[in-house]
Structure formats: structure tokens, C-alpha cells
Amino acid sequence: MSTSGLPSPDDDFPAWYVEVVRRAELAEHGPSRGSMIIRPHGYAIWELTQRALDDRFKATGHENLYFPLLIPMGLLSKEADHVEGFEPQVAVVTRGGGEELEEPLAIRPSSESIIWNTYRRWVQSYRDLPLLYNQWANVMRWELRPRLFLRTTEFLWQEGHTAHATSDEAMAEALRMLDVYRQVAEDVLAIPVFPGRKSPGERFPGAVETFTIEGLMRDAKALQCGTSHFLGQNFGRAYDVTFLDADGHQEHAWGTSWGFSTRMVGATIMAHGDAAGLRLPPAVAPIQVVIVPIYRSDDERASVLATADGLRADLATAGIRVRLDDRDQHRPGYKFAEWELKGVPVRVELGPRDVAAGRAVLVSRLGGDREEVALADVATGMVGRLADIQAALFADAIAFRNANSHQITSFDAFATGLDEGGGFWTGAWCGNEECEAEISARTKATIRFLPIEPREPGSACMHCGRPGVDTATWARAY
RNA sequence: CGGGGCGUAGAUCAGUCUGGUAGAUCGCCUGCUUUGGGAGCAGGAGGCCGCCGGUUCGAAUCCGGCCGCCCCGACCA
Numbered sequence A: 001m002s003t004s005g006l007p008s009p010d011d012d013f014p015a016w017y018v019e020v021v022r023r024a025e026l027a028e029h030g031p032s033r034g035s036m037i038i039r040p041h042g043y044a045i046w047e048l049t050q051r052a053l054d055d056r057f058k059a060t061g062h063e064n065l066y067f068p069l070l071i072p073m074g075l076l077s078k079e080a081d082h083v084e085g086f087e088p089q090v091a092v093v094t095r096g097g098g099e100e101l102e103e104p105l106a107i108r109p110s111s112e113s114i115i116w117n118t119y120r121r122w123v124q125s126y127r128d129l130p131l132l133y134n135q136w137a138n139v140m141r142w143e144l145r146p147r148l149f150l151r152t153t154e155f156l157w158q159e160g161h162t163a164h165a166t167s168d169e170a171m172a173e174a175l176r177m178l179d180v181y182r183q184v185a186e187d188v189l190a191i192p193v194f195p196g197r198k199s200p201g202e203r204f205p206g207a208v209e210t211f212t213i214e215g216l217m218r219d220a221k222a223l224q225c226g227t228s229h230f231l232g233q234n235f236g237r238a239y240d241v242t243f244l245d246a247d248g249h250q251e252h253a254w255g256t257s258w259g260f261s262t263r264m265v266g267a268t269i270m271a272h273g274d275a276a277g278l279r280l281p282p283a284v285a286p287i288q289v290v291i292v293p294i295y296r297s298d299d300e301r302a303s304v305l306a307t308a309d310g311l312r313a314d315l316a317t318a319g320i321r322v323r324l325d326d327r328d329q330h331r332p333g334y335k336f337a338e339w340e341l342k343g344v345p346v347r348v349e350l351g352p353r354d355v356a357a358g359r360a361v362l363v364s365r366l367g368g369d370r371e372e373v374a375l376a377d378v379a380t381g382m383v384g385r386l387a388d389i390q391a392a393l394f395a396d397a398i399a400f401r402n403a404n405s406h407q408i409t410s411f412d413a414f415a416t417g418l419d420e421g422g423g424f425w426t427g428a429w430c431g432n433e434e435c436e437a438e439i440s441a442r443t444k445a446t447i448r449f450l451p452i453e454p455r456e457p458g459s460a461c462m463h464c465g466r467p468g469v470d471t472a473t474w475a476r477a478y
Numbered sequence B: 001c002g003g004g005g006c007g008u009a010g011a012u013c014a015g016u017c018u019g020g021u022a023g024a025u026c027g028c029c030u031g032c033u034u035u036g037g038g039a040g041c042a043g044g045a046g047g048c049c050g051c052c053g054g055u056u057c058g059a060a061u062c063c064g065g066c067c068g069c070c071c072c073g074a075c076c077a
Helices: A013-023 A040-059 A080-089 A112-122 A167-188 A234-238 A263-272 A298-317 A332-341 A352-357 A375-403 A411-421 A433-443
Strands: A027-029 A036-038 A070-072 A091-096 A099-107 A131-140 A154-164 A193-197 A209-216 A222-232 A242-244 A250-252 A254-261 A289-293 A322-324 A346-350 A359-364 A370-374 A405-407 A424-429 A446-449 A470-475
Touching: A013 A027, A013 A263, A036 A040, A036 A154, A040 A131, A040 A154, A040 A167, A040 A263, A080 A234, A112 A131, A112 A154, A112 A234, A112 A254, A154 A167, A167 A193, A167 A209, A167 A222, A167 A254, A193 A446, A209 A263, A209 A375, A209 A446, A209 A470, A222 A234, A222 A263, A234 A254, A254 A263, A263 A375, A289 A298, A289 A332, A298 A322, A298 A346, A298 A352, A298 A375, A332 A346, A346 A352, A346 A375, A352 A359, A359 A375, A370 A375, A375 A405, A411 A424, A411 A433, A411 A470, A433 A470
Parallel strands: A289 A322, A289 A346, A405 A424
Antiparallel strands: A027 A036, A070 A099, A091 A099, A131 A154, A154 A254, A193 A209, A209 A222, A222 A254, A242 A250, A346 A359, A359 A370, A424 A470, A446 A470
């Protein structure tokens, strides 16, 4: 732990991010290129996010299962768009048992291929459908430009893979899971997101439609926070997953897949952090309340720690994740700074004066204002206090996102506005991929999303002037 | 793959140009004093100077080769 300050997020956001991740002990680089060691404080955030997702998957009728890490290359290659899209990013095992392998094994970049290859045997009748499965796994994509949490060669995620008897049912599933992602991003991570549909150029390889939730980070750059894909019958056909429908017709199954990853730990850092470090939403804060005892003499130490431990027990009983920081080697000021850096939502200060008066001093990570609260009332009021902080963080992020979301009045205004302040920019688009590519080349922005249902803007494309066929939202993104 | 940088103590880095007993700061350990916003003093531990070879009486330093990592761009959750 260093004793000097962080880089300013306003002056150098990337440096601020790297330093926060390192000093808050969230993660560090692994020994191989692009790899990440997730430390306990970072992993705990992921575990809480996992639980929030998994509860919602179960509530919507899904079950967990697990498929192998290694995928025979021949299997991966069956869906043409899929293999072409992933080819540059796939790591391949060519040796095993001291010998060259007959058939190389891909380390999964995603599991559609191995799962649909298995669904072929699991599905014969419409009565076998739907299959509503999810797996928690690591995947590997040989990224050229790694960045802790946001883009590492290996990352942790969940991938849902469902099979359905009808197109409508599969589409409904893809949109239902997109909404689950929206709920977790907004209600748990306190990151407001726009749900939408990707342009054809930004689609998942092998998907018919890709849906996304898009968030805005503190530097006004966008981040894709989760994706849900409507696969049509592409994988059903490629892996020959067929069933007899109620009328006795042989049909290919319809599919979806959807993923949410450890990237969202990075998003949580970048959506809420400030000059002092992390500001964690209470819902995913590994420590929601830290108690910092203050004392001089041994007598004071004994009485303060006794009272503090009672307070800790009360808070734990109330279901709150609480830590009593009784380390003797650091003074209070050091602990204040450290727990602020680590994003703990509420700090409780307890000194001899407080013990004598039967109260504690509560300080919120958001405002920093100090409040004296009777000891008996600390635990009972804490659940509500944490809920208030959760809501305030979300409101703060919404205000920031809204202040940085703009309607495009002209291409020049859009390009200039992007240079000056980033943010989301929404305007009429002709639907032409070449036009999209030209805009991207000129502005370094990409289409983040289109409306779920195409929306005719009733005006000309902001770039080429042809008739607008859809309403695109652009941003520079991670 | 293109451009840039770096491998020296747990961390960050100086020392390399100009070869001559391995350094600083933070952190760590011990003791004392401290403790309501990142404490002070004293003592101490900790190094195949990325790897291999060469030049030299002598190499962290010069020469050759190799390996690895980081940053910026193209690919992406």
C-alpha cells in the first residue's frame, strides 16, 4: 500500500483505473501475457455479482451444467460464421501426453459448438424442448490488447445456451435474459444501461440478432455490459439438432446464448469511482461497513474494542457484511484512506468519547458527512442506510449518463461533440454498412446499439444523406 | 503484426553513456514513543542485476543471441 495519492481520474483516467485496481487489491497481472490474478477483494465483488445473476437464472427456470474446456477443432469449425469470427482469437492445444495430437483442441472462446453438438443427442421431440441451461466457466480469447478486468485473455463468465421449438419462443428468451442483465447492472451494480440491438457489423459470429446493454463509464466512454443472442436455427442446422414437432414435421431447433463476465467488475470501478478510489454499490461491496476503533492507552483500547466487537456482532446479525479493523500497526487516518480506496460504503468510527457517550460516528463513502448515531440504533438503521447509498449511487450514475447522452443535429456537431466530451450520440442512420464504417473511421465511434425494434427516424442519414431507416446510438467505447 | 518502452530487493525506480566491493524510497521485522484524516526515532532482514554466450585482470555496465512483460494502434465480452 502506497502512501501517496492516486492519479486524478479527470486528468488521466486510464492511469487512475490501473492504480485503483492495483492499490485496492482487486487484481494484478499474471505471469503470462494478458492474464489476470484476481485477488480476494476483486473476486468477492464477482462472487456477489454471480449470486445475483444465478438467483435470477434459477427464478426464470434455468439450470446449471458444465461442459469441457477443450473443444476438438473439427467441432468448432462446423458453424462457418462462428469459426470465422473467432478464428483470430482462439488458442489451440497441439500437444498432450508428450506427443503431437491427432486433432488439435481449441480452448473454448465460447461454448456454442460443443454444447449444440451435444444438444443433438438430447433433443428428439418438441417435448424435449426447451433446454434452458447455463454454465459458469472460464473462457479464453487471445486478445491483442489486454486490460485488467475489461479484456484479459482468460476471463470468467456465465454463458446461457437455450434451445427452443419456435422462433418466437427463442426470441422471447433472448429478450428476457437481456432484461435480467439490465436488472443486475442497474439494481445490483448501480450502472444504468441502455438495452438495444447490435448493427449487423457488430453481431456475435453465428447470431441472427445480438442484443446488448450499454453503459457509460466516468470518462464518457461506452462499455458493452452484457449480450444476449438470438441464434435462429444457425446452430441447430450446423450441429444437426432436429426434433419432431406436434404435427410430425422434422424441424431444426431455435437457439439463444447470453453472457455476462468479470468485465463488469471493471465497469463497476469505472462507473462509480472518484478521486479517492472505489465507490462500491452496497449490493456488491464485499465489506459494507467497516468499524475503525480509535484509542490511546491500553485501557482505552480494551474498552473501545469490546464495544466495537459488540457493534460488529449486531451488524452481522442484521445480515450486514461488516469488518472490525482492529489492526494495531496502523493509525485511524491510514485506515480511513485505505477503506475509502477500497470503496467500503459506510465507515463507523468509534473512540473513547463515543463509547462514553454511547454513540458512534457514521461516515458515508458518498458524501463524507459525519453523523453521530446512538450505539443501539446503528445496526437497526444500517440496512436502510445502505439502501439509500445504493440508490444514490444509481441516481448519480443516471444523472451523469443523461448529461452525456445527446441527439445528433448534424454530423459535424456529432464529431465535434465526441471530441470534446464523449458520450452517447443518437441520430438517423441509413442502415448501410459502408456508411457505418466511414463514420467509425472518421470519428472512432461505433454504433453501440439500435432500438430493439427498428425505429424509422423520419429524417435523412446524418452522414450520407440517404433516407434514414433506423435510429443509431454511437459512442467511443472500450 | 506496426510503433514506443522496460527487465536491478516484496513494490516503484536510480546506477549502464564513461567497466573497479550493489543503491534510494516505500513496504517488511524488532524496540520505544504515538493513535479522531495516510506518525516519529533507533536498529535489522532482504539481490543468480531476465537467460545464454563473448570481450576483459575484472561486466548490472561493453558486444552477440535469446526470452519475457508493459504502453499506443489494428481484433474483441
